[in-house]
Amino acid sequence: MTLRIAITPGEPAGIGPDLLIKLAQKAWSEQLVAVADAALLTQRAAELGLSIKVLPFDPEAVATPAPAGAIYCLQVDLGAPVVAGQLDENNGRYVLDTLRIASEKNMDNTFAAVVTGPVHKGIINRAGIAFSGHTEYFALQSNTSHVVMMLATEGLRVALVTTHIPLEYVSRAITTERLSKVARILHQDLQQKFGIAEPRILVCGLNPHAGEDGHLGREEIDTIRPALEALNREGMHFIGPLPADTLFQAKYLENADAVLAMYHDQGLPVLKYKGFGNSVNITLGLPFIRTSVDHGTALDLAGTGNVDVGSFDLAIREAIKLATEKAQNT
Numbered sequence: 001m002t003l004r005i006a007i008t009p010g011e012p013a014g015i016g017p018d019l020l021i022k023l024a025q026k027a028w029s030e031q032l033v034a035v036a037d038a039a040l041l042t043q044r045a046a047e048l049g050l051s052i053k054v055l056p057f058d059p060e061a062v063a064t065p066a067p068a069g070a071i072y073c074l075q076v077d078l079g080a081p082v083v084a085g086q087l088d089e090n091n092g093r094y095v096l097d098t099l100r101i102a103s104e105k106n107m108d109n110t111f112a113a114v115v116t117g118p119v120h121k122g123i124i125n126r127a128g129i130a131f132s133g134h135t136e137y138f139a140l141q142s143n144t145s146h147v148v149m150m151l152a153t154e155g156l157r158v159a160l161v162t163t164h165i166p167l168e169y170v171s172r173a174i175t176t177e178r179l180s181k182v183a184r185i186l187h188q189d190l191q192q193k194f195g196i197a198e199p200r201i202l203v204c205g206l207n208p209h210a211g212e213d214g215h216l217g218r219e220e221i222d223t224i225r226p227a228l229e230a231l232n233r234e235g236m237h238f239i240g241p242l243p244a245d246t247l248f249q250a251k252y253l254e255n256a257d258a259v260l261a262m263y264h265d266q267g268l269p270v271l272k273y274k275g276f277g278n279s280v281n282i283t284l285g286l287p288f289i290r291t292s293v294d295h296g297t298a299l300d301l302a303g304t305g306n307v308d309v310g311s312f313d314l315a316i317r318e319a320i321k322l323a324t325e326k327a328q329n330t
């Protein structure tokens, strides 16, 4: 059976459309459907000197992969004409519409997964719409109280306890409840989605040197250690809290399936240093499969053709893999 995969190219002035057009130059085994404005795709393809045939998506038709050089499109109208590299708040609503439609059509099973291109969080907020990221948006859309952001590259998976919040709120956000829920989702998805029978998960402390016995902060003693001990009493295998500055070395990572970091810039710079352009962002705990790129909108490169498709390619392949396994198990 051919799977249908929704693709949201993200910010129209960014590199998302370019990457999708480049990736559509080859044939895919599944039906990729851009949830986007068709005119944007043809315009950007012309700017890149590439040809793209945009085929209207018909949910009633038998799912068929597009040939090389073509892509199916579920039409969403832009709010304003697009100039590559130039943000326009009049397209903030358009970006959100593509995400809303993609999530609705994943929840009603029209699609087997969604792969998202990069959005610009700032311009969506400037358009008057509060938005902190796809992860939080899809959680809200699907009425899911807790989801987990995990990025993966060859040899390293990093999941986050907190995502897109200002650093000054991080400590208060790390409660026993949140940490336990995030840890359980991570543990469960490593088992169910990644086939790891008994996941070993390294957990970062929050403070320098994991608090140095309370002399450099008490979150490890008051919250993190008790939460991990309770989970381990149930038979899970969380190791920590460990000092984040020394945790990321081969002798620890070789025996671990994932690292759980307390906040965005504690874990992701390490992951991206190891595998930028070759990593995938996967949202765990959602009722549907969602993968994404490891990079942002790269406005400086939009329309130039000088872009690395590696992460978008990987995100699509990972979504297909997860969706195939899900279809086989249901």
Ligand SMILES: NC(=O)C1=CN([C@@H]2O[C@H](COP(=O)(O)OP(=O)(O)OC[C@H]3O[C@@H](n4cnc5c(N)ncnc54)[C@H](O)[C@@H]3O)[C@@H](O)[C@H]2O)C=CC1
Pocket: 010, 015, 117, 118, 119, 120, 121, 122, 134, 292, 293, 294, 295, 296, 297, 298, 299, 300, 301, 306, 307, 308, 309
């Ligand atoms: N999945 C998503 O929606 C993400 C969105 N963002 C958003 O992107 C915007 C810009 O963020 P930045 O921190 O500037 O990160 P960025 O990833 O857009 O750019 C950082 C640097 O990497 C380069 N770069 C990024 N992707 C590339 C690619 N595929 N090929 C070649 N070079 C590439 C850029 O040219 C730039 O020099 C922000 O609004 C941020 O919120 C950032 C990360 C993920």
Ligand SMILES: NCC(=O)COP(=O)(O)O
Pocket: 132, 133, 134, 135, 136, 149, 268, 281, 292
């Ligand atoms: N650094 C990851 C990022 O900003 C992407 O987040 P999301 O939009 O996938 O929630």
